[in-house]
Each structure stands twice: as C-alpha cells, then as structure tokens.
C-alpha cells in the first residue's frame with residue numbers, strides 16, 4: 001500500500017489531512033470547472049436568464065466552494081446532530097474546512113456586506129447515490145430580498161405585491177397555493193404578523209413570476225401549473241417548496257422561506273425582514289433543454305458544447321446513445337464492518353470516472369453465524385461519447401475492484 005500524504009491540495013492551497021478528510025481527487029478536479037460562468041454552457045445560459053429576470057439585484061458568482069462548517073451549517077442554525085453534517089453526506093477537506101453543500105452557506109456574509117437584494121450562483125457538493133439525476137457536484141442559485149421592518153418596508157412590499165399580482169393575473173398560469181402561515185409553518189416570534197404575511201406573499205409572487213419566465217414559453221399554449229408545498233429548513237420560517245408540472249410530472253424546483261431573524265442578526269442587519277430561496281440549475285436545465293443525463297453537463301465533447309447559444313433555450317439533440325455494459329461486484333466486508341452506499345459510490349466514481357452511469361445495491365445479507373456482511377452492487381458503465389468495449393469495461397471494473405479492496409478491505413466473492 002502507498003503511504004497517504006499528510007496534505008491535500010485544494011484550489012492551489014495546501015490543507016493538513018485528518019480523520020475527517022473524505023474529499024476525493026475526482027471531486028478536486030471539478031472545483032476548477034466553474035460551468036455556471038461559461039456563457040455558452042446550458043448552466044451559464046440559465047444563470048444569465050434568471051439574472052435578467054431580476055436586473056436590479058446584485059449578481060454574485062465568484063465565491064470559493066471551500067467554506068467552514070460554521071458558514072455552511074451553524075450560521076444557518078442547523079442543529080448539532082443534523083444528518084447533513086455527517087461524513088457520509090458532505091465532503092470534508094479536514095475538520096475545519098468543507099465544500100459547501102448549498103449556496104445558503106453564503107447568506108450571512110452576503111447580507112453582512114450590505115447586499116439587500118441579490119442572486120448568488122455556485123457549484124455545490126454532496127455525497128450521494130449515482131444515477132442519471134444525481135451527481136456529486138451540482139449548481140444552485142440563491143436569491144434574497146430584504147426590506148426594512150417598518151412602515152417604509154410595508155409600503156415597498158405593498159407596491160411590489162400589487163405590481164406582481166397584476167402581472168400574474170394577466171399571465172397563463174395556474175397556481176395551487178397554500179396559506180402563507182399555519183401552525184405547522186409558523187410565523188417567527190418578533191415578526192409583525194401583517195408584515196410577515198406581506199413578505200411571504202412577495203416571495204410567492206416573485207417566484208411564480210420567475211417560473212413563468214423559465215417555463216411559460218415552452219408550455220405549448222397550456223397554462224403553466226405551479227404548486228406550493230409546506231416545507232422545513234432550519235434557516236427559514238415559514239418555509240415552502242415549489243413544484244412545476246412539466247411533461248406530465250410534478251418536479252421539485254426550489255426551496256424557500258422567510259429568512260430566520262437569527263441569520264440577519266448574525267449578519268448585523270437588525271430592523272430587517274425578508275425572504276430567500278435556493279434553486280437547482282441542473283434540474284431546470286435538464287427539463288428546459290431535454291438533457292437526459294446529469295453527467296452530460298460535464299462533457300467536453302464538442303457535440304454537446306456546440307449545441308447551446310447565449311440567451312437561447314433550445315432542445316438538446318442527443319447524439320447516439322452508446323450501449324451500456326453492467327458488471328456485478330459481490331464482496332464480503334471485513335469483520336463486522338459496515339459500508340455506507342455513499343462511500344461506495346464515491347470510491348467507484350473516483351476509480352472509474354464519468355463512465356459510471358448508475359450504481360445499485362442489488363443484494364446484501366449478514367451471515368447469521370460469523371456476523372460478516374456481504375453486498376452485491378450492479379455497476380452500469382456507459383460512455384457519453386463513444387462505444388465502450390467489453391474489454392474496456394472489464395479493465396475499468398478491475399480498477400474499481402482494486403479500489404474497493406484498498407479502501408474498504410473487502411474480499412471479492
């Protein structure tokens with residue numbers, strides 16, 4: 001076995017490794033891509049489209065993905081035992097630094113700079129399963145709008161709500177709404193109830209009109225259907241999720257809510273009240289452009305990259321889909337060890353790269369006498385760009401097996 005270096009290089013900086021370090025080299029490679037800043041990439045085009053919907057907001061897109069757990073979680077009032085903090089769910093450089101798991105990680109610093117109406121786009125990182133809609137890196141856009149918690153703020157909200165209501169009244173949209181505030185989705189203590197209602201209403205009107213900008217044009221004359229759902233986030237109350245009905249299915253687009261007062265206090269902007277949302281760019285781009293697999297966003301193939309033009313939403317023409325090739329990998333775990341699916345998927349992705357299309361646990365059992373566990377995963381290999389021969393797939397699978405033996409001490413069955 002090779003010796004493990006004591007340092008890890010991330011974006012040109014060296015960090016000491018420790019027991020929490022779980023960032024892999026395939027993730028480190030992604031940190032420099034900055035797809036959302038490329039003007040002709042579907043994610044960059046979508047970012048610009050949303051930014052032009054809110055021309056008066058400050059547009060931010062240059063924050064480092066390396067943050068402290070305090071920024072990512074504590075600033076946003078995540079409880080100490082929240083599952084998002086765990087090593088199986090998030091990428092840690094070491095105990096002091098991690099990759100942001102959402103753009104909300106920058107709320108406090110952005111509010112603290114005095115920004116009151118802003119959009120922030122960034123790459124975010126989560127450890128997860130592998131399939132056509134999950135990738136360990138995706139992109140989010142955070143938006144926020146803050147008003148003075150006084151008569152001026154009330155006046156501003158009333159005017160904006162009247163303007164937006166009038167626009168939506170004239171638009172081809174059907175909204176399934178829910179009450180702004182309920183016992184299970186409560187007002188914050190210390191908020192003036194009527195102003196909190198106005199803020200929640202402004203949030204809904206603003207996002208309904210964004211949904212029209214994004215989806216209204218591609219609905220073949222049918223009214224756009226948007227539905228509001230009660231949600232929970234540690235850093236907003238009340239909280240909601242927005243779903244859009246598209247191609248016969250309800251799709252979750254974003255999470256949002258009235259910003260927790262403690263967030264604004266940490267940013268040292270007392271006397272304010274407002275809303276924030278966070279949306280996933282890949283989810284929206286996959287629908288709008290008919291992009292069938294989330295790995296395609298990372299493709300360097302000109303057949304993908306040349307299909308998109310700034311300012312335009314066009315349907316992606318898939319080039320031929322190459323045949324898949326699956327391999328089953330069965331193994332015994334050492335002793336009484338357990339293995340989390342996210343840990344396995346990360347190792348597979350790191351060893352094999354983007355030719356992994358999906359990974360499924362198809363069998364697992366624990367031997368009643370020895371207490372040893374056995375697992376069997378089906379790994380589906382398919383290249384986006386070319387046909388993979390069975391020999392090539394075997395060679396890649398051998399690398400995966402070697403990696404599983406090295407990282408988890410498994411015994412192949």
Ligand code: FA5
Nearest residue numbers: 102104138233253254255256257276277278279280283
């Ligand atoms: C959040 O990340 C919150 N920070 C959103 C928020 C911001 C709430 C501000 C309140 C105020 P969530 O984990 O649900 O929430 O992700 C938000 C959106 O990101 C989802 O609606 C979805 O569009 C997208 N998203 C989440 N997970 C993935 C994934 N694995 N792949 C692609 N997109 C994802």
Ligand code: MG
Nearest residue numbers: 241252254255
């Ligand atoms: Mg969610």
